[in-house]
Amino acid sequence: MLEKIKFEKFTAFDSLEIPLSTGINIFIGANGTGKTHILKAIYVTCDITTSQKSLAEKINRVFLPSGEQMVRLIKKSKTPLSGYFEVTRRIANKSITIRFSLKNHLKKPTTLSGAYKQWLEHSLESVYIPVKDMMANAPGFRSLYNLRHIHFEEVYADIIDRVFLDTLRAPTDRKRKKLLTILQHAMAGKIISKNEEFFLKNKQGELEFTLLAEGIRKLGLLWILIQNGTLNNGAILCWDEPETNLNPKLMSIVVEILLELQRLGVQIFLSTHDYVILKEFDLQAKNTDILLFHSLYRNHDEIEVSSTKHYLNISPNVIDESFGSLVDREIDKSMGNIGK
Amino acid sequence: MKIEADGFSFSFTDAIDAFIFDEKYKNQSHYHGLSQAMKAVDIIVELENDYLFIEVNDFYAPDDYNFQSAVNDEDKKEKRSHFNHLLEVLKYKYRDTWLYRWAENKTDKPIVYLCLLTLDNAMISALNNELRRQLPIGKAGPRWNREMARSCIVVNIERFHRHFPNWQVTRIKQDA
Numbered sequence: 001m002l003e004k005i006k007f008e009k010f011t012a013f014d015s016l017e018i019p020l021s022t023g024i025n026i027f028i029g030a031n032g033t034g035k036t037h038i039l040k041a042i043y044v045t046c047d048i049t050t051s052q053k054s055l056a057e058k059i060n061r062v063f064l065p066s067g068e069q070m071v072r073l074i075k076k077s078k079t080p081l082s083g084y085f086e087v088t089r090r091i092a093n094k095s096i097t098i099r100f101s102l103k104n105h106l107k108k109p110t111t112l113s114g115a116y117k118q119w120l121e122h123s124l125e126s127v128y129i130p131v132k133d134m135m136a137n138a139p140g141f142r143s144l145y146n147l148r149h150i151h152f153e154e155v156y157a158d159i160i161d162r163v164f165l166d167t168l169r170a171p172t173d174r175k176r177k178k179l180l181t182i183l184q185h186a187m188a189g190k191i192i193s194k195n196e197e198f199f200l201k202n203k204q205g206e207l208e209f210t211l212l213a214e215g216i217r218k219l220g221l222l223w224i225l226i227q228n229g230t231l232n233n234g235a236i237l238c239w240d241e242p243e244t245n246l247n248p249k250l251m252s253i254v255v256e257i258l259l260e261l262q263r264l265g266v267q268i269f270l271s272t273h274d275y276v277i278l279k280e281f282d283l284q285a286k287n288t289d290i291l292l293f294h295s296l297y298r299n300h301d302e303i304e305v306s307s308t309k310h311y312l313n314i315s316p317n318v319i320d321e322s323f324g325s326l327v328d329r330e331i332d333k334s335m336g337n338i339g340k
Numbered sequence: 341m342k343i344e345a346d347g348f349s350f351s352f353t354d355a356i357d358a359f360i361f362d363e364k365y366k367n368q369s370h371y372h373g374l375s376q377a378m379k380a381v382d383i384i385v386e387l388e389n390d391y392l393f394i395e396v397n398d399f400y401a402p403d404d405y406n407f408q409s410a411v412n413d414e415d416k417k418e419k420r421s422h423f424n425h426l427l428e429v430l431k432y433k434y435r436d437t438w439l440y441r442w443a444e445n446k447t448d449k450p451i452v453y454l455c456l457l458t459l460d461n462a463m464i465s466a467l468n469n470e471l472r473r474q475l476p477i478g479k480a481g482p483r484w485n486r487e488m489a490r491s492c493i494v495v496n497i498e499r500f501h502r503h504f505p506n507w508q509v510t511r512i513k514q515d516a
Contacts, residue, residue: 249413252412275462279403279406282403283403320460320461320462321461323460323461323462323464323465324461324498324499326461326465327461327464327465327468327494327495327499328499328502328503330465330468330493331493331495331499331503332503334452334472334491334492334493335452335491335493335503335504338387338390338392338452338504339354339503339504339505339506339507340503340504340505340506
């Protein structure tokens with residue numbers, strides 16, 4: 001389980017340290033406050049434990065700095081000399097940290113420090129679900145990505161790799177079966193794949209993913225990740241804006257599944273702009289569920305974070321404030337100068 | 341001018357008059373006397389150019405009305421029904437109050453309906469749209485020459501503080 005992430009002069013951040021919950025971490029904040037960067041930083045440090053890729057290479061492929069110049073990831077300033085981020089995780093009751101540093105003036109701009117060897121010895125299954133759906137684009141994409149140097153953040157190729165993992169050999173346990181049933185009910189079918197192409201299969205036949213609503217594709221993706229055992233006890237799930245293309249009704253199912261996965265031991269990291277998803281967590285979570293809301297905001301141009309376990313204590317709550325701003329304009333329009 | 345209603349204390353510095361509209365005590369000058377027949381808003385404030393009808397509701401369980409965040413169809417139906425009931429209550433309180441004031445010959449200035457509800461901004465936004473349509477505000481009917489309500493606005497405490505610096509509202513502390 002991850003315990004903490006810290007940034008120093010890295011991408012959008014000057015200096016930021018975020019405590020992480022072992023359950024569900026929900027990042028909210030205006031555009032440009034670094035939500036996706038946090039998710040990506042978490043993901044790359046987990047992915048290397050199973051892919052055994054170098055962290056620098058993974059960061060390069062996931063963050064995609066222009067011309068693969070990694071020093072571009074140092075926060076822009078008058079003297080952008082160096083920057084780093086570090087992640088701390090708990091292994092066998094002991095906290096270990098790795099740090100990825102960038103220095104602008106060295107021939108080799110990247111260095112790794114901390115308990116890197118120990119970090120790699122303990123694999124951490126991880127998934128990053130990007131904003132755009134890739135399931136419908138899966139045929140041929142993997143081979144194209146592997147053969148050609150196409151300009152795509154690697155999270156898009158990785159998610160396709162995850163869905164093509166073989167089904168877990170062990171039989172599906174009762175709790176996972178329950179989750180699969182909920183999703184099957186919502187999608188009205190199961191997912192099958194043929195030659196890298198996905199279909200929703202039910203009594204009516206097989207419907208290709210390209211003809212499915214994007215919201216249903218998202219449920220299908222979750223179904224596969226649960227069914228093939230990727231989202232199992234101890235796994236890490238990073239999901240960038242789950243609300244995209246999902247109607248509020250399906251959102252309640254997604255939140256139900258995410259809470260259940262957390263109860264099964266999956267550590268979850270979400271970014272969201274959506275009121276419904278926040279309220280869903282507030283309403284569906286039980287007292288025993290472990291949630292942490294992280295509000296990212298700008299203070300004198302620096303990004304800061306405020307973390308709280310309780311929905312009502314989220315401050316600043318940019319999502320609620322966006323409704324507040326609409327209400328403000330309505331009040332101004334309706335009331336004019338009355339009361340002022 | 342200070343006044344208390346539904347657990348809140350108000351102060352209207354620019355008011356000509358402010359009183360509890362639904363006054364239940366006969367010895368008070370603003371005794372309502374028709375509570376059994378007509379619904380009523382909590383407070384009426386007379387300003388120089390307008391009347392304010394103010395309704396105050398401090399909710400114990402605000403999420404009961406939050407149909408936008410229902411977890412399933414049944415929940416949505418129930419919450420939508422609570423929400424619609426709240427809309428009906430707010431609507432008829434205004435209309436009955438307006439009738440009462442019309443009979444008093446006190447509809448001589450434009451009337452603004454202000455609902456102070458302890459709900460979040462998203463709920464407030466949804467209520468604003470529907471209440472305005474249902475009240476209705478302005479010269480809504482095709483044959484109307486007068487308006488029944490100049491405007492209507494639903495606010496929470498935070499919005500009240502932000503938009504009405506001439507008026508104060510504080511929650512009255514309850515004894516333990």
